[in-house]
Amino acid sequence: MSKQNNNLPEHPMERLLRMDRIPHIWCSTCGIGTAVSCFISALEKFEYPMDKVAIVSGIGCTGRVAGYIKLDSFHSTHGRAIPFATGLKLANPELKVIVISGDGDLSAIGGNHLIHAARRNMDITVICVNNFIYAMTGGQSAPTTPLTANSSTAPYGNSDPPFNLPLLVGSCGATYVARWTALHIRRLTKSMHEALNKKGFSFIEVIAPCSTLYARRNRLGTGLDLMKFYHDNSEIKHGAPLEELDINFQQKIIVGKFIDKEKPTFVDNWNNWLSQKLGSKFVPYGVAKA
Amino acid sequence: MQYWRKPLDADKIQVPHGEIHIVRDRCKGCGFCVEYCPRDVLELSKQFNIKGYHPPEAVLPEACVHCQLCEMLCPEFAIFVTLREEVETIES
Ligand code: SF4
Ligand code: SF4
Ligand code: SF4
Numbered sequence: 528m529s530k531q532n533n534n535l536p537e538h539p540m541e542r543l544l545r546m547d548r549i550p551h552i553w554c555s556t557c558g559i560g561t562a563v564s565c566f567i568s569a570l571e572k573f574e575y576p577m578d579k580v581a582i583v584s585g586i587g588c589t590g591r592v593a594g595y596i597k598l599d600s601f602h603s604t605h606g607r608a609i610p611f612a613t614g615l616k617l618a619n620p621e622l623k624v625i626v627i628s629g630d631g632d633l634s635a636i637g638g639n640h641l642i643h644a645a646r647r648n649m650d651i652t653v654i655c656v657n658n659f660i661y662a663m664t665g666g667q668s669a670p671t672t673p674l675t676a677n678s679s680t681a682p683y684g685n686s687d688p689p690f691n692l693p694l695l696v697g698s699c700g701a702t703y704v705a706r707w708t709a710l711h712i713r714r715l716t717k718s719m720h721e722a723l724n725k726k727g728f729s730f731i732e733v734i735a736p737c738s739t740l741y742a743r744r745n746r747l748g749t750g751l752d753l754m755k756f757y758h759d760n761s762e763i764k765h766g767a768p769l770e771e772l773d774i775n776f777q778q779k780i781i782v783g784k785f786i787d788k789e790k791p792t793f794v795d796n797w798n799n800w801l802s803q804k805l806g807s808k809f810v811p812y813g814v815a816k817a
Numbered sequence: 818m819q820y821w822r823k824p825l826d827a828d829k830i831q832v833p834h835g836e837i838h839i840v841r842d843r844c845k846g847c848g849f850c851v852e853y854c855p856r857d858v859l860e861l862s863k864q865f866n867i868k869g870y871h872p873p874e875a876v877l878p879e880a881c882v883h884c885q886l887c888e889m890l891c892p893e894f895a896i897f898v899t900l901r902e903e904v905e906t907i908e909s
Contacts, residue, residue, distance in 0.1 A: 535838050535840060536838060536899065538838075538840065538894050538895075538897050539888075539897055540894050540897075541894070544894065549843065549894065550843055550845075550868075550893065551893075553892065554845075555845035555846055555847050555870065556845075556847040556848075556849075556892075557892060558892065559892065560891070560892025560893055560894070561849070561889070561890055561891070561892045563892075564888070564889050564890070564891065564892070564894065565889060568889065710853075710890075712886070712889040712890055713889070716889070749847075750847060751847060751848050751849060751852060754849060754852070754853075755852070
């Protein structure tokens, strides 16, 4: 039976949402909200005290996520979500720190932070919602805008080759790399759960529709049309070679889990190296006392 | 939330039923739930909500199998489904 309005039981996700801020600002048929639903489902499965989980976002449409999730969260300046998260994690190694931000914020303005956090295997999870454009600032080209796609700074189409994000972070040393679209809700949720349980730098790219800027400027219809496009044009290929993961305008999108490996983290390396050098004089950092 | 329903019995198929709850005034009428409900339970209604969108309504509520796809896909936290007690058992 369907029940409408009045005396509704609470939506199960409300426990982890700041309901005083809902409805959120995202446009109708925007995919960011779906990515957040998946993230909340993954959090519900994550066996970790929720008061030790922190969410950090940068600026942009996806940058709003930190403000909607009812956990310790921080909405940092543009591009600086990863450095802020790094500081949190190092100051309090017990925290599970998750960065949720957009493609422009993480791979352009924060691009250097992204590659170095992956290189040093900083123990954080990064969820990058990629909608191929700078949305909040008015639809400018991002480093993820596919070749030939239209943006407000490329009215005749984009002539710059975009980043292949899994290849970028994978080649820098990330320990977990996956890509899904906003339509792959169950697989995306599972990946998010795996990433939360992963030690080291985990990265998930979520391809999601931006209806108002990307879809409209490129005459692709609404976000629902983009979801239908993902349905017809994504191919699941776990372990696919990273070089094959380029995204071209309105062409096949390869999704799946590409990397899942173990490696010492930034803190492990620090502790190992300094205990070798200094012996018993060195007090390892962030290791729970027995 | 579970990712999958419990594995199906070999000789008995248990079909769970869901009860659909729609927070009409939170919906932005994106149609994701309507498009991807595997049982065609939902349709966008003719009525407007407070924001001027058409929220979904359950036109075939009995057909709902509590897969929760609509709940996960909804970008607005505007639809969710709870499990109804009675479970239909089909002998095969
Ligand atoms: S501008 Fe694009 S990315 Fe931003 S909320 Fe609207 S649809 Fe989503
Ligand atoms: S739970 Fe599944 S079957 Fe029921 S309305 Fe939602 S999508 Fe349709
Ligand atoms: S998915 Fe959510 S926002 Fe979209 S039409 Fe259904 S209930 Fe409304």
